[in-house]
Amino acid sequence: MAYWALTGVTAYKPVSVKGIRFMSIAISTRVRLPVILKGDDIVETEIVSYEGLSSESVAIVFPGTDKQSDTPLVRIHSECLTGDAFGSALCDCGPQLREAKQRIAREGGVLIYLRQEGRGIGLYNKLKAYKLQQDMAMDTFTANRHLGFANDMRSYDEASAMLSALGVSSCRLLTNNPDKVSALEETGIQVTERVPTGNFGNAHNSRYLEAKKSHGHFLD
Ligand SMILES: Nc1nc2c(ncn2[C@@H]2O[C@H](COP(=O)(O)OP(=O)(O)OP(=O)(O)O)[C@@H](O)[C@H]2O)c(=O)[nH]1
Numbered sequence: 001m002a003y004w005a006l007t008g009v010t011a012y013k014p015v016s017v018k019g020i021r022f023m024s025i026a027i028s029t030r031v032r033l034p035v036i037l038k039g040d041d042i043v044e045t046e047i048v049s050y051e052g053l054s055s056e057s058v059a060i061v062f063p064g065t066d067k068q069s070d071t072p073l074v075r076i077h078s079e080c081l082t083g084d085a086f087g088s089a090l091c092d093c094g095p096q097l098r099e100a101k102q103r104i105a106r107e108g109g110v111l112i113y114l115r116q117e118g119r120g121i122g123l124y125n126k127l128k129a130y131k132l133q134q135d136m137a138m139d140t141f142t143a144n145r146h147l148g149f150a151n152d153m154r155s156y157d158e159a160s161a162m163l164s165a166l167g168v169s170s171c172r173l174l175t176n177n178p179d180k181v182s183a184l185e186e187t188g189i190q191v192t193e194r195v196p197t198g199n200f201g202n203a204h205n206s207r208y209l210e211a212k213k214s215h216g217h218f219l220d
């Protein structure tokens, strides 16, 4: 199911032309956003909002993006309130987001922050999935299915449209997730290189990382 169908919010739906899906969205607001990388190391970015999305997803454009070749470094990050904001050790999202900001700040590029919490099932359902993992020893994907969802409910059509609206038609993608690479290619954004994101294992997320690996993630 597409994400906008899950959330019940109407967005402009993608149309298919010669097998490539397109979405019609437009940039709404671009505004300066200084971002703290570490200590007093601050980078001047721009945050971008859009019209026509199913949720309030944003792009963060780092300086130097337009000076790069035609293939900026891009990270498409799905929202994880627990990991991104609270520093949860149950997943690897927090360290991945920090890594992405630091790497993209070094050379320019774009961070797409998709409001697809819990792989698209939403925060409260993700917490239910955590409960099943903790009480019934289910893995992250089994817990999703137990709740009546697919393994992964995300769509990257909007991410692709957000990049296109910024003039990005090809990129180097910071990810270990093969689905993100193929989804961008299917929507007409060329991925010239998959740049691996780090392996941020700890004592609490080993089962989560193992489950991702068994579902095709490139994790060593
Ligand atoms: N349903 C569910 N979602 C989870 C769980 N743990 C983390 N997540 C969500 O998984 C998503 C991870 O997103 P990303 O880091 O962008 O993507 P990824 O698929 O791990 O791929 P990478 O690009 O390699 O990081 C976030 O939306 C988290 O909220 C879980 O146990 N159950």
Ligand SMILES: [Zn+2]
Binding pocket: 080, 082, 083, 084, 091, 092, 093, 094
């Ligand atoms: Zn997370």
